Amino acid sequence: MAPPPSPDHPSPQLLGQRFLKAGCITQPQLDDALAAQSSPLSTGPDNLIGRILVRLGYLSPPQLRACLVELFTEECRYYRDHPPSSPPILAMRNVEKRLDGRMVLNGIDLEIPRHCITAIIGVSGGGKSVTLKHLIGLMRPDRGQISIDGENLQSLSAKKLQAVRRRFSLLFQGGALFDSLNVYDNVAFPLRETTPIPEHEIRPRVLQALSEVNLAGMDAKFPDELSGGMSKRVALARALVTQPEVILLDEPTAGLDPIIENSIHHLICDTFMRTKTTMVIISHAVPAIFHWCHHVIVLHQGKVRASGPALAVWESSDPVIRQFIHGELDGPIRVL
């Protein structure tokens, strides 16, 4: 199988080529779409190759989704057979953390590969969110080391840590949208506060991010006027707008109905396909998560129980993992 295109250079042309290769479209259709995209009249949020194909009538929205899923599945297979050889972007070595006298992380060792979607799963209270907060430096470990791109996180000065954090985005479980700002200002916030980008350039970027999460036209609404799914999507738009190297997602689909959950999974997949951004997802959406992630880490009792390609973890014979992913009542995990 041919390797997926270089993750460093995600481009619409490349995505178009992959649509062609997967048999979703024909060469003349791709040529039309690329011509439409390069037209000076074609700008703004609707200028993505997939949307142009839909606009030109070559693909229906469900067909576009199906194409993206097919490409993604192919990529998952590739990563399963060819584990990433580049050094991990994030790593934890023997990390321990005690909270309120309880050992939450008990010697965690894990690596987050670049340009992959990594899922961290495990029973509730198993230390997943605490792990995520350690990865981005929101919590400091009692012992052990956390490194970003080989650089020890604990040894960074406050200023350097701020600079490192700007390479990341975190989608919080509750969205963490600012109540006093409307949707547009929430999404524009990181650009205004952390970049020198002028306001006239911020606007198209924010509108594009909102359009990518299917929230075009909702920019004047305030967070309390949004449903749970919409809030999550605004938070995702805010996480995407800075084009970070790594996106961390803390239970992006928790508390949502299956349709919205599915749409958020599609959004994540869609974003990954376009940008090849490294993503780390905490989720309970088993088995769905195994369809979407390249790499899965299972946490149990503050330790890494398993870590590897999604399929290998899915097929694991470890009784703890089997019980968890199949949701069985009987097994080594005690159900309270």
Added chain:
Amino acid sequence: MFIFLLQTLLASLTPPWRWRNLIKQIHFIGMRSLFVIALTSIFAGMVLALQGFYTLSRFGSEALLGPAVALSMIRELGPVLSGLMITGRAGSAMAAELGIMRIREQIDALEVMGVPPIHFLAVPRFLAGIIVLPLLTSIFDVIGILGGYLVAVQLLGLSSGTYFGGIEAAVAMHDIHTGLIKALCFGIVITWVCSFKGYFARRGAEGVSHATTSAVVLSSVLILVSDYFLTAIML
């Protein structure tokens, strides 16, 4: 708590200056407190004049009512009552707002985005407190003296010349400075304590309610305690 104050002080000297946030906080703490300050001060001045007249008339010293009201207002009641009213109106809201931001992970979100939360949240409130409290205290003093005038002159029949003439003769610049320095210190105390309590709120709604209550209680106590020491130093 002292580290938080130090961090806020240092951050307030470091760019970027968030003027919009500062103006928003000045509007919230200052403009939106004007009505309550006016209402409190007019009644404080009126009751002071009433009590003062009753006491001074026993000694035949009604002519000193103007200076008594003005000096009490400018040196003590103005800064202390303004401080207590601002603690109740704006300080509690400040603690609750920051507490809610904390429990909803909005402060963590700022950190993750690389926006220093103390710089973004505490500094504008701190600077607004320093700017607004002396201004509100000045307004409190003026309205309080006018409240005293209403009672002393319009109700009790003291001559207007006696009331204002006595004030002009008795109030020195030092008295005004004393009141304004106290107000400035109370501005620091209120914004420091309320921001700190909200910023480090924990454990959901109950934590926010606890943070708000303790912010108001501690600020009020600190205002009264520091008032004593400031008076002792500046007398």
